[in-house]
Protein backbone atom coordinates (compact mmCIF):
# COMPACT_ATOMS: atom_id res chain seq x y z
CA UNK A 1 0.00 0.00 0.00
CA UNK A 2 1.48 3.42 -0.92
CA UNK A 3 2.33 5.87 1.84
CA UNK A 4 -0.26 8.64 1.96
CA UNK A 5 1.51 12.00 2.17
CA UNK A 6 -0.52 15.13 2.62
CA UNK A 7 -0.29 18.45 4.41
CA UNK A 8 -2.73 21.01 5.64
CA UNK A 9 -1.64 24.62 5.55
CA UNK A 10 -3.40 26.53 8.28
CA UNK A 11 -2.88 30.27 8.17
CA UNK A 12 -3.10 30.45 11.97
CA UNK A 13 -0.69 27.66 12.86
CA UNK A 14 2.47 25.86 11.80
CA UNK A 15 2.43 23.39 8.95
CA UNK A 16 1.20 19.91 9.82
CA UNK A 17 2.39 16.90 7.82
CA UNK A 18 0.53 13.63 7.76
CA UNK A 19 2.38 10.50 6.68
CA UNK A 20 0.38 7.26 6.69
CA UNK A 21 -2.07 8.82 9.15
CA UNK A 22 0.63 9.99 11.59
CA UNK A 23 0.76 13.76 12.05
CA UNK A 24 4.19 15.36 12.07
CA UNK A 25 5.05 19.01 12.45
CA UNK A 26 7.89 20.12 10.22
CA UNK A 27 9.95 23.25 10.62
CA UNK A 28 8.39 26.17 8.82
CA UNK A 29 10.24 29.18 7.39
CA UNK A 30 8.57 32.30 6.05
CA UNK A 31 10.39 34.46 3.55
CA UNK A 32 9.08 37.98 2.95
CA UNK A 33 9.54 39.28 -0.61
CA UNK A 34 9.74 37.33 -3.87
CA UNK A 35 12.60 39.13 -5.58
CA UNK A 36 15.75 37.26 -6.49
CA UNK A 37 17.00 37.20 -2.86
CA UNK A 38 13.81 35.68 -1.45
CA UNK A 39 13.46 33.20 -4.30
CA UNK A 40 17.07 32.15 -3.95
CA UNK A 41 16.71 31.69 -0.18
CA UNK A 42 13.64 29.52 -0.76
CA UNK A 43 15.50 27.48 -3.38
CA UNK A 44 18.49 26.81 -1.14
CA UNK A 45 16.37 26.03 1.93
CA UNK A 46 14.55 23.30 0.03
CA UNK A 47 17.81 22.02 -1.45
CA UNK A 48 19.17 21.78 2.12
CA UNK A 49 16.18 19.62 3.07
CA UNK A 50 14.43 22.22 5.24
CA UNK A 51 10.81 21.33 6.13
CA UNK A 52 8.28 23.83 4.82
CA UNK A 53 9.02 27.12 3.09
CA UNK A 54 6.43 29.83 2.44
CA UNK A 55 7.35 32.83 0.31
CA UNK A 56 5.05 35.83 0.74
CA UNK A 57 5.00 38.56 -1.89
CA UNK A 58 2.94 41.74 -1.64
CA UNK A 59 2.58 42.10 -5.42
CA UNK A 60 3.95 39.75 -8.06
CA UNK A 61 7.32 38.05 -8.51
CA UNK A 62 9.85 40.65 -9.59
CA UNK A 63 7.66 43.65 -8.66
CA UNK A 64 10.70 45.03 -6.83
CA UNK A 65 14.09 45.90 -8.27
CA UNK A 66 14.89 42.37 -9.47
CA UNK A 67 12.96 42.68 -12.75
CA UNK A 68 14.62 46.05 -13.39
CA UNK A 69 18.23 44.94 -12.87
CA UNK A 70 20.81 44.96 -15.62
CA UNK A 71 21.94 41.61 -14.19
CA UNK A 72 25.67 42.31 -14.54
CA UNK A 73 27.86 40.19 -12.25
CA UNK A 74 31.53 40.30 -11.35
CA UNK A 75 33.58 38.55 -8.70
CA UNK A 76 36.10 41.39 -8.45
CA UNK A 77 34.76 43.10 -5.35
CA UNK A 78 36.39 45.20 -2.62
CA UNK A 79 36.35 43.09 0.55
CA UNK A 80 37.33 39.55 1.49
CA UNK A 81 33.73 38.64 2.37
CA UNK A 82 32.42 40.13 -0.86
CA UNK A 83 35.01 38.31 -2.94
CA UNK A 84 34.24 34.95 -1.31
CA UNK A 85 30.48 35.45 -1.57
CA UNK A 86 30.65 36.41 -5.25
CA UNK A 87 32.84 33.41 -5.99
CA UNK A 88 29.99 31.29 -4.67
CA UNK A 89 27.40 33.33 -6.61
CA UNK A 90 29.21 32.94 -9.94
CA UNK A 91 29.55 29.21 -9.34
CA UNK A 92 25.78 28.97 -8.78
CA UNK A 93 24.99 31.07 -11.89
CA UNK A 94 26.93 28.52 -13.94
CA UNK A 95 25.15 25.63 -12.20
CA UNK A 96 21.72 27.24 -12.73
CA UNK A 97 22.46 27.61 -16.45
CA UNK A 98 22.30 23.84 -16.77
CA UNK A 99 19.73 23.24 -14.01
CA UNK A 100 17.02 25.81 -14.86
CA UNK A 101 14.86 25.65 -17.99
CA UNK A 102 15.16 28.75 -20.17
CA UNK A 103 18.07 30.43 -18.35
CA UNK A 104 21.72 30.91 -19.36
CA UNK A 105 24.41 32.95 -17.67
CA UNK A 106 26.12 35.06 -20.34
CA UNK A 107 29.82 34.53 -19.76
CA UNK A 108 30.91 34.77 -23.42
CA UNK A 109 33.15 37.79 -22.79
CA UNK A 110 33.52 37.81 -19.00
CA UNK A 111 32.87 41.17 -17.34
CA UNK A 112 35.07 44.23 -17.88
CA UNK A 113 35.77 46.98 -15.34
CA UNK A 114 36.98 50.31 -16.79
CA UNK A 115 39.15 52.69 -14.78
CA UNK A 116 40.76 56.08 -15.30
CA UNK A 117 44.05 57.15 -13.65
CA UNK A 118 42.15 58.63 -10.71
CA UNK A 119 40.18 55.44 -9.95
CA UNK A 120 42.73 52.77 -10.83
CA UNK A 121 45.04 52.97 -7.75
CA UNK A 122 42.21 52.01 -5.38
CA UNK A 123 41.38 49.02 -7.57
CA UNK A 124 45.00 48.05 -8.10
CA UNK A 125 45.36 47.82 -4.31
CA UNK A 126 42.75 45.04 -4.35
CA UNK A 127 44.64 42.76 -6.74
CA UNK A 128 46.49 40.91 -3.90
CA UNK A 129 43.07 40.09 -2.41
CA UNK A 130 41.99 38.47 -5.68
CA UNK A 131 45.22 36.50 -5.80
CA UNK A 132 44.91 35.36 -2.19
CA UNK A 133 41.42 33.97 -2.83
CA UNK A 134 42.22 32.57 -6.24
CA UNK A 135 39.90 34.85 -8.18
CA UNK A 136 41.15 35.20 -11.77
CA UNK A 137 41.57 38.61 -13.45
CA UNK A 138 43.39 40.15 -16.42
CA UNK A 139 44.66 43.73 -16.70
CA UNK A 140 44.04 45.08 -20.19
CA UNK A 141 45.65 48.08 -21.87
CA UNK A 142 43.52 50.28 -24.17
CA UNK A 143 45.17 48.59 -27.18
CA UNK A 144 44.30 45.14 -25.85
CA UNK A 145 40.69 46.15 -25.15
CA UNK A 146 40.39 47.48 -28.73
CA UNK A 147 41.98 44.33 -30.13
CA UNK A 148 39.52 42.05 -28.32
CA UNK A 149 36.45 44.24 -28.85
CA UNK A 150 36.92 46.55 -31.84
CA UNK A 151 33.58 48.22 -31.02
CA UNK A 152 35.05 49.60 -27.77
CA UNK A 153 37.10 52.77 -27.89
CA UNK A 154 38.82 53.33 -24.52
CA UNK A 155 40.95 56.41 -23.93
CA UNK A 156 44.72 56.15 -23.94
CA UNK A 157 44.92 56.63 -20.15
CA UNK A 158 42.27 54.05 -19.22
CA UNK A 159 42.85 50.57 -17.76
CA UNK A 160 40.64 47.52 -18.15
CA UNK A 161 40.23 44.83 -15.49
CA UNK A 162 38.61 41.73 -16.95
CA UNK A 163 36.83 39.18 -14.78
CA UNK A 164 36.81 36.06 -16.99
CA UNK A 165 34.21 34.37 -14.73
CA UNK A 166 31.85 37.36 -14.71
CA UNK A 167 29.02 38.10 -17.12
CA UNK A 168 25.33 38.91 -16.98
CA UNK A 169 21.86 37.40 -16.71
CA UNK A 170 18.70 38.57 -18.41
CA UNK A 171 16.30 39.07 -15.47
CA UNK A 172 13.37 38.31 -17.80
CA UNK A 173 14.78 34.80 -18.23
CA UNK A 174 16.22 34.28 -14.74
CA UNK A 175 13.16 35.25 -12.68
CA UNK A 176 10.67 32.86 -14.34
CA UNK A 177 13.26 30.07 -14.41
CA UNK A 178 14.07 30.44 -10.70
CA UNK A 179 10.39 30.77 -9.81
CA UNK A 180 9.54 27.57 -11.67
CA UNK A 181 12.40 25.73 -9.96
CA UNK A 182 11.36 26.99 -6.53
CA UNK A 183 7.80 25.82 -7.12
CA UNK A 184 9.02 22.44 -8.33
CA UNK A 185 10.90 22.04 -5.05
CA UNK A 186 7.64 22.48 -3.13
CA UNK A 187 7.92 26.08 -1.94
CA UNK A 188 4.55 27.67 -1.28
CA UNK A 189 4.59 31.02 -3.09
CA UNK A 190 1.74 33.35 -2.13
CA UNK A 191 1.38 36.50 -4.21
CA UNK A 192 -0.66 39.64 -3.38
CA UNK A 193 0.03 38.98 0.30
CA UNK A 194 1.40 41.97 2.23
CA UNK A 195 3.25 41.20 5.44
CA UNK A 196 2.19 44.02 7.75
CA UNK A 197 3.98 43.01 10.92
CA UNK A 198 6.67 40.78 12.36
CA UNK A 199 5.31 38.98 15.43
CA UNK A 200 7.50 38.47 18.47
CA UNK A 201 7.24 36.70 21.80
CA UNK A 202 9.92 37.76 24.26
CA UNK A 203 13.15 37.92 22.31
CA UNK A 204 12.09 35.71 19.40
CA UNK A 205 10.09 36.08 16.22
CA UNK A 206 7.14 33.73 16.01
CA UNK A 207 5.63 34.60 12.65
CA UNK A 208 4.06 37.39 10.64
CA UNK A 209 0.73 39.16 10.35
CA UNK A 210 -0.84 39.49 6.91
CA UNK A 211 -4.22 40.91 5.91
CA UNK A 212 -5.48 37.31 5.82
CA UNK A 213 -4.27 36.57 9.35
CA UNK A 214 -1.32 35.35 11.37
CA UNK A 215 1.14 32.81 9.98
CA UNK A 216 3.39 31.15 12.53
CA UNK A 217 6.91 30.11 11.70
CA UNK A 218 10.13 28.77 13.19
CA UNK A 219 12.13 31.29 11.17
CA UNK A 220 11.32 34.51 9.33
CA UNK A 221 13.66 35.74 6.60
CA UNK A 222 13.12 39.32 5.48
CA UNK A 223 14.21 39.97 1.90
CA UNK A 224 11.96 42.90 1.03
CA UNK A 225 14.81 45.24 0.04
CA UNK A 226 13.54 48.81 -0.49
CA UNK A 227 10.65 48.20 1.95
CA UNK A 228 12.88 46.91 4.76
CA UNK A 229 12.67 49.82 7.21
CA UNK A 230 8.88 49.90 7.75
CA UNK A 231 8.80 46.12 8.25
CA UNK A 232 11.66 45.92 10.74
CA UNK A 233 10.15 48.88 12.60
CA UNK A 234 7.19 46.66 13.54
CA UNK A 235 9.51 44.73 15.85
CA UNK A 236 11.42 47.80 16.99
CA UNK A 237 14.51 47.20 14.82
CA UNK A 238 16.35 49.76 12.68
CA UNK A 239 19.24 49.31 10.27
CA UNK A 240 21.16 52.09 8.48
CA UNK A 241 19.71 51.56 4.98
CA UNK A 242 19.09 54.14 2.26
CA UNK A 243 17.50 53.69 -1.15
CA UNK A 244 18.50 55.53 -4.32
CA UNK A 245 16.83 55.83 -7.71
CA UNK A 246 18.52 53.95 -10.53
CA UNK A 247 17.51 53.45 -14.17
CA UNK A 248 18.52 51.52 -17.24
CA UNK A 249 17.52 51.57 -20.91
CA UNK A 250 17.40 48.93 -23.66
CA UNK A 251 17.56 49.72 -27.38
CA UNK A 252 15.68 48.29 -30.30
CA UNK A 253 17.68 45.64 -32.22
CA UNK A 254 20.84 47.21 -33.68
CA UNK A 255 21.59 46.85 -37.40
CA UNK A 256 25.26 45.84 -36.94
CA UNK A 257 26.11 42.83 -34.77
CA UNK A 258 27.17 44.05 -31.29
CA UNK A 259 30.27 42.32 -29.89
CA UNK A 260 31.13 43.91 -26.55
CA UNK A 261 31.47 42.57 -23.00
CA UNK A 262 29.35 43.87 -20.13
CA UNK A 263 31.33 46.89 -18.86
CA UNK A 264 31.19 48.51 -15.44
CA UNK A 265 32.48 51.96 -16.30
CA UNK A 266 32.89 54.14 -13.22
CA UNK A 267 34.62 56.93 -15.21
CA UNK A 268 31.30 57.32 -17.06
CA UNK A 269 29.10 56.79 -13.95
CA UNK A 270 27.35 53.79 -15.47
CA UNK A 271 27.51 50.51 -17.34
CA UNK A 272 26.74 49.03 -20.73
CA UNK A 273 26.13 45.49 -21.97
CA UNK A 274 24.74 43.54 -24.88
CA UNK A 275 21.10 42.50 -24.46
CA UNK A 276 18.94 39.78 -26.03
CA UNK A 277 18.09 40.23 -29.71
CA UNK A 278 21.24 42.22 -30.60
CA UNK A 279 20.11 45.09 -28.39
CA UNK A 280 22.28 47.25 -26.15
CA UNK A 281 21.53 48.06 -22.48
CA UNK A 282 22.89 51.12 -20.73
CA UNK A 283 22.39 52.16 -17.11
CA UNK A 284 23.35 55.06 -14.93
CA UNK A 285 23.21 56.48 -11.49
CA UNK A 286 21.76 59.89 -10.72
CA UNK A 287 24.36 61.51 -8.46
CA UNK A 288 22.30 64.61 -7.69
CA UNK A 289 19.17 62.80 -6.52
CA UNK A 290 18.65 62.55 -2.76
CA UNK A 291 17.88 59.21 -1.17
CA UNK A 292 14.30 58.05 -1.67
CA UNK A 293 12.39 57.29 1.51
CA UNK A 294 10.03 54.28 1.37
CA UNK A 295 7.57 54.71 4.21
CA UNK A 296 4.92 52.02 3.66
CA UNK A 297 4.17 48.80 1.81
CA UNK A 298 1.67 50.48 -0.51
CA UNK A 299 4.59 52.11 -2.31
CA UNK A 300 5.35 50.66 -5.76
CA UNK A 301 8.41 51.23 -7.90
CA UNK A 302 6.17 52.30 -10.80
CA UNK A 303 5.55 55.52 -8.84
CA UNK A 304 9.12 56.71 -9.49
CA UNK A 305 9.47 59.07 -12.43
CA UNK A 306 12.37 58.64 -14.82
CA UNK A 307 14.34 61.87 -15.04
CA UNK A 308 14.33 62.60 -18.82
CA UNK A 309 17.85 64.09 -18.62
CA UNK A 310 19.46 60.79 -17.55
CA UNK A 311 19.48 58.97 -20.90
CA UNK A 312 20.93 61.85 -22.98
CA UNK A 313 23.49 62.51 -20.23
CA UNK A 314 24.68 58.92 -20.02
CA UNK A 315 24.80 58.62 -23.81
CA UNK A 316 26.93 61.75 -23.96
CA UNK A 317 29.33 60.25 -21.40
CA UNK A 318 29.53 56.81 -23.10
CA UNK A 319 29.38 58.04 -26.72
CA UNK A 320 33.12 57.97 -27.48
CA UNK A 321 33.64 54.69 -25.63
CA UNK A 322 30.90 52.75 -27.46
CA UNK A 323 30.36 54.50 -30.83
CA UNK A 324 27.60 51.96 -31.73
CA UNK A 325 25.35 53.79 -29.24
CA UNK A 326 24.98 56.60 -31.80
CA UNK A 327 22.68 54.47 -33.97
CA UNK A 328 20.62 53.06 -31.06
CA UNK A 329 16.90 53.80 -30.82
CA UNK A 330 15.56 53.30 -27.32
CA UNK A 331 12.79 50.79 -26.70
CA UNK A 332 12.43 50.25 -22.93
CA UNK A 333 13.39 51.98 -19.72
CA UNK A 334 13.21 50.59 -16.21
CA UNK A 335 13.42 52.63 -13.06
CA UNK A 336 13.92 51.11 -9.63
CA UNK A 337 15.69 51.55 -6.33
CA UNK A 338 19.09 50.49 -5.08
CA UNK A 339 19.44 49.88 -1.36
CA UNK A 340 22.74 50.83 0.34
CA UNK A 341 23.90 50.30 3.90
CA UNK A 342 25.90 52.97 5.68
CA UNK A 343 29.24 51.25 4.97
CA UNK A 344 28.36 50.12 1.44
CA UNK A 345 28.41 46.38 2.24
CA UNK A 346 25.35 44.08 2.28
CA UNK A 347 23.41 43.27 5.44
CA UNK A 348 22.94 39.52 5.68
CA UNK A 349 22.29 37.37 8.74
CA UNK A 350 20.51 37.00 12.07
CA UNK A 351 19.88 39.79 14.58
CA UNK A 352 21.70 39.31 17.88
CA UNK A 353 18.77 40.27 20.09
CA UNK A 354 15.90 38.67 18.15
CA UNK A 355 15.98 34.93 17.66
CA UNK A 356 14.68 33.34 14.44
CA UNK A 357 14.75 36.60 12.46
CA UNK A 358 17.11 36.90 9.48
CA UNK A 359 17.60 39.67 6.97
CA UNK A 360 19.16 39.90 3.50
CA UNK A 361 19.18 43.48 2.12
CA UNK A 362 21.36 46.46 1.11
CA UNK A 363 23.20 44.87 -1.79
CA UNK A 364 24.12 48.22 -3.26
CA UNK A 365 24.06 47.94 -7.06
CA UNK A 366 24.86 44.22 -6.87
CA UNK A 367 21.86 42.40 -5.37
CA UNK A 368 21.15 40.52 -8.55
CA UNK A 369 24.73 39.43 -8.71
CA UNK A 370 24.79 38.37 -5.07
CA UNK A 371 21.48 36.51 -5.07
CA UNK A 372 22.54 32.89 -5.58
CA UNK A 373 25.01 33.36 -2.70
CA UNK A 374 22.95 35.65 -0.44
CA UNK A 375 20.10 33.12 -0.61
CA UNK A 376 22.54 30.29 0.06
CA UNK A 377 23.98 31.93 3.18
CA UNK A 378 20.55 32.92 4.49
CA UNK A 379 19.43 29.31 4.03
CA UNK A 380 22.55 28.11 5.83
CA UNK A 381 21.81 30.42 8.76
CA UNK A 382 18.24 29.13 9.00
CA UNK A 383 18.83 25.43 8.33
CA UNK A 384 22.26 24.95 9.95
CA UNK A 385 22.70 27.88 12.32
CA UNK A 386 26.01 28.86 10.69
CA UNK A 387 27.46 29.72 7.31
CA UNK A 388 30.25 28.08 5.34
CA UNK A 389 32.16 31.39 5.15
CA UNK A 390 32.59 34.01 7.87
CA UNK A 391 29.87 36.62 7.26
CA UNK A 392 30.59 38.79 10.30
CA UNK A 393 31.45 41.72 8.01
CA UNK A 394 27.86 41.62 6.67
CA UNK A 395 26.18 41.18 10.07
CA UNK A 396 23.13 43.35 10.85
CA UNK A 397 24.63 43.88 14.31
CA UNK A 398 27.73 45.74 13.10
CA UNK A 399 26.15 49.21 13.42
CA UNK A 400 25.53 51.03 16.69
CA UNK A 401 22.05 52.32 17.55
CA UNK A 402 23.32 55.91 17.64
CA UNK A 403 25.01 55.85 14.20
CA UNK A 404 21.97 54.11 12.74
CA UNK A 405 19.62 56.77 14.09
CA UNK A 406 21.85 59.60 12.79
CA UNK A 407 22.12 58.00 9.36
CA UNK A 408 18.38 57.43 9.05
CA UNK A 409 17.65 61.02 10.08
CA UNK A 410 19.95 62.38 7.37
CA UNK A 411 19.30 63.02 3.67
CA UNK A 412 22.09 61.74 1.43
CA UNK A 413 22.61 62.67 -2.22
CA UNK A 414 23.67 59.61 -4.19
CA UNK A 415 27.04 61.16 -5.04
CA UNK A 416 27.95 60.90 -1.32
CA UNK A 417 27.08 57.21 -1.06
CA UNK A 418 29.89 54.71 -1.66
CA UNK A 419 30.16 53.73 -5.34
CA UNK A 420 30.13 49.94 -5.57
CA UNK A 421 29.15 48.64 -8.98
CA UNK A 422 27.72 45.14 -9.46
Ligand SMILES: Cc1cc2nc3c(=O)[nH]c(=O)nc-3n(C[C@H](O)[C@H](O)[C@H](O)COP(=O)(O)OP(=O)(O)OC[C@H]3O[C@@H](n4cnc5c(N)ncnc54)[C@H](O)[C@@H]3O)c2cc1C
Nearest residue numbers: 033035036037058064065066070071072195336366367369
Ligand atom coordinates in the same frame (compact mmCIF):
# COMPACT_ATOMS: atom_id res chain seq x y z
C1 LIG B 1 17.95 49.91 -12.91
C2 LIG B 1 18.65 48.90 -12.03
C3 LIG B 1 19.74 48.20 -12.53
C4 LIG B 1 20.37 47.26 -11.71
N1 LIG B 1 21.42 46.54 -12.24
C5 LIG B 1 22.01 45.58 -11.50
C6 LIG B 1 23.05 44.79 -12.04
O1 LIG B 1 23.46 44.98 -13.19
N2 LIG B 1 23.61 43.84 -11.27
C7 LIG B 1 23.20 43.63 -9.99
O2 LIG B 1 23.75 42.76 -9.34
N3 LIG B 1 22.20 44.35 -9.45
C8 LIG B 1 21.60 45.33 -10.16
N4 LIG B 1 20.60 46.08 -9.63
C9 LIG B 1 20.25 45.87 -8.21
C10 LIG B 1 19.30 44.69 -8.08
O3 LIG B 1 18.19 44.89 -8.92
C11 LIG B 1 18.82 44.56 -6.64
O4 LIG B 1 19.89 44.64 -5.73
C12 LIG B 1 18.15 43.21 -6.45
O5 LIG B 1 17.19 42.99 -7.45
C13 LIG B 1 17.49 43.12 -5.08
O6 LIG B 1 16.72 41.95 -5.06
P1 LIG B 1 15.82 41.63 -3.84
O7 LIG B 1 15.15 40.34 -4.09
O8 LIG B 1 16.64 41.74 -2.60
O9 LIG B 1 14.77 42.85 -3.80
P2 LIG B 1 13.47 43.11 -4.72
O10 LIG B 1 13.62 42.54 -6.07
O11 LIG B 1 13.17 44.56 -4.61
O12 LIG B 1 12.37 42.26 -4.01
C14 LIG B 1 11.75 42.64 -2.80
C15 LIG B 1 10.32 42.14 -2.87
O13 LIG B 1 9.70 42.30 -1.60
C16 LIG B 1 8.33 42.60 -1.82
N5 LIG B 1 7.82 43.19 -0.57
C17 LIG B 1 8.17 44.37 -0.05
N6 LIG B 1 7.55 44.56 1.13
C18 LIG B 1 6.75 43.48 1.34
C19 LIG B 1 5.86 43.10 2.38
N7 LIG B 1 5.68 43.88 3.45
N8 LIG B 1 5.21 41.92 2.26
C20 LIG B 1 5.41 41.11 1.18
N9 LIG B 1 6.27 41.43 0.16
C21 LIG B 1 6.93 42.60 0.25
C22 LIG B 1 8.37 43.55 -3.02
O14 LIG B 1 7.13 43.64 -3.68
C23 LIG B 1 9.46 42.92 -3.87
O15 LIG B 1 8.93 42.01 -4.83
C24 LIG B 1 19.93 47.03 -10.39
C25 LIG B 1 18.83 47.74 -9.90
C26 LIG B 1 18.19 48.67 -10.70
C27 LIG B 1 17.02 49.41 -10.15
